[in-house]
Amino acid sequence: GIQVEQSPPDLILQEGANSTLRCNFSDSVNNLQWFHQNPWGQLINLFYIPSGTKQNGRLSATTVATERYSLLYISSSQTTDSGVYFCAAGMNTGFQKLVFGTGTRLLVSP
């Protein structure tokens, strides 16, 4: 099955800094999503982005499907951005079935 790898595994930032999280996937995908798991354990969908670029406030994401990677950009980070960021991918067949990466754990300090 598809493999999803995320980097870096851990990231510590000072409030106000920018960061880029990367997600590599091993096969063609029709479905690519980014999630944030906050310190209370809630999983929040950030982006559905099988290709192209999207922006939502201080967050943006870009997926280059032909090169099998996606990037999540966080600008002007805030302490509330802390948590774990997951990338999840679905293959062309059975694209609703998502495989999750192991996540990037982000800590933003004041």
Added chain:
Amino acid sequence: DAGVIQSPRHEVTEMGQEVTLRCKPISGHDYLFWYRQTMMRGLELLIYFNNNVPIDDSGMPEDRFSAKMPNASFSTLKIQPSEPRDSAVYFCASSARDGGGQPQHFGDGTRLSIL
């Protein structure tokens, strides 16, 4: 609008007991997913439904696990008999019907502890 609703939020029970987890998807969503999250295995898909029909249950770990969706607004995940290694956070998620993929929206999860 209400999100995905799961109950109970926490469950602590003894080994061998039957456990039933419940989920109400977002109204109008046609896909429902059950996931399990553990430190060792991360987030893994157990089973998903489309229009109340199970589509892929290849992630269900053993015959002790079963899931049903009797109608569009309710699903259950049952473990019988439960074992300590079933301890995990179980998430339910739903997404809308479309020709392609759609964002999946997660409930707050059920934290299950089997003693």
